[in-house]
Amino acid sequence: MTDNLIEIRDLNVAFNGQKVVRDLCLDIRPGECLALVGESGSGKSVTAHSILQLLPDCDTQSSGSIRYRGQELLGAEARTLQKLRGDRIAMIFQEPMTSLNPLHSIEKQIGETLLLHKGLGGKAAQARILELLRLVGIQKPEERLKAYPHQLSGGQRQRVMIAMALACEPELLIADEPTTALDVTVQRKILLLLKSLQQRLGMSLLLISHDLNLVRSIAQRVCVMKAGQIVEQAPCETLFTAPQHPYSRVLLNAEPEGEALPRDEREVVLQVDDLNVQFQIGGGLFRRKQYLRAVDGISLSLQRGKTLGIVGESGSGKSTLGQAILRLLDSEGSIR
Known part of the structure; x- marks a missing residue:
């Protein structure tokens, strides 16, 4: 037996003969948060998917060793992998809208994991699902059981993905860019x-991210990947305060900084005054109509050659404002 939860040795992965992961060696210890960082295409997600053998069989060539508590996973039988996936090792994918089934309710999707791995069904499964939804911070979970993914916000869908991953209390949770598609406030x-x-659960966490601020606030150890190889491994603070590899320094120096340019009062190309957009959300022939005011009295101006940023969390009205300016939505007010 080994003290490491996961041991990867000399892992090579190629697609159609082209190597994307090269001679990779990596350990994940029980209870630690390990971060994999690097630019797009460096092999982070391929490495994570290799642990659960989620890469497509066709045109994929893998060699080396991936062991979970001493058990070889690379080339393991489908029955062995099925027992581990979602049970001992679980994964949160990057985009929950494409990972959740649009035809199944939240209750059914989480319930499938409980039925497969724990044999739970009926009221026992529903009680566990409600417990999980509360654990991940879903408000009024009883009202969300029958909801479908499109009826939830981006943050709620990601929380449902986390609840599904935690259903069987895994020893290792792999989080592949878990906050990329979310607003800044929801990311936090x-x-x-x-x-x-x-x-709380004492599990190991493999975090894949290009967001260095996120990594620094949660990880204990960091591995930097470039062109399919790990070029540096170090404790988190050591990497951020004294990076050794030139590419690590490039990553850290790539964080944006600076201030906005001074405003230049040139020709105004867009002037919006007291713009209002509302949507009917209830009512009908025999009921009083109800409206949601999505844009409420917005005024702005934009000069030629300037960039105006509209920021805010999901549902704050950003996209509605843009569509109203282009007259793709009915609105009240002035747009010049």
Whole structure:
């Protein structure tokens, strides 16, 4: 037996003969948060998918060794992998809208994992599902059981993915860019949630991210990947304060900084005054109509050659404002 939960040795992965992961060696210890960082295409997600053998069989060539508590996973039988996936090792994928089944309710999708691995069904499964939804911070979970993915916000869908991954209390949770598609405020909530759940449940967390601020706030150890290889491994603070490899320094120096340019009062190309957009959300022939005011009295101006940023969390009205300016939505007010 080994002290490491996961041991990867000399892992090579190629697609159609082209290597994307090269001679990779990596350990994941029980209870730790390990971060894989690097630019797009460096092999982070391929490495993570290799642990659960989720890469397509056709045109994929893999060699080396991936062991979970001493058990070889590379080339393991489908029955062995099925027992591990979603049970001892679980994964949160990058985009929950494409990972959740649009035809099944939230209750059914989480319930499938409980039925497959724990044999739970009926009221026992429903009680466990409600417990999981509360654990990940879903408000009024009883009202969400019959909801479909399109009826939830991006942050809620990601929380459902986390609940599904935690259903069987895995020893290792792989989080592949878990906050990429989320707004800044929701990203922070999901990050704090993952951190608290890891500590509470004592599980290991493999975090794949290009967001260095996120990594620094949660990881204990960091591996930097470039062109399919790990070029540096170090404790988190050591890497951020004294990176050794030139590419690590490039990554850290790539963080944006600076201030906006001074405003230049040139020709105004867009002037919006007191713009209002509302949507009917209830009512009908025999009921009083109800409206949601999605854009409420917005005024702005934009000069030629300038960039105006519209920021805010999901549902704050950003996209509605843009569509109203292009007259793709009915609105009240002035757009010049």
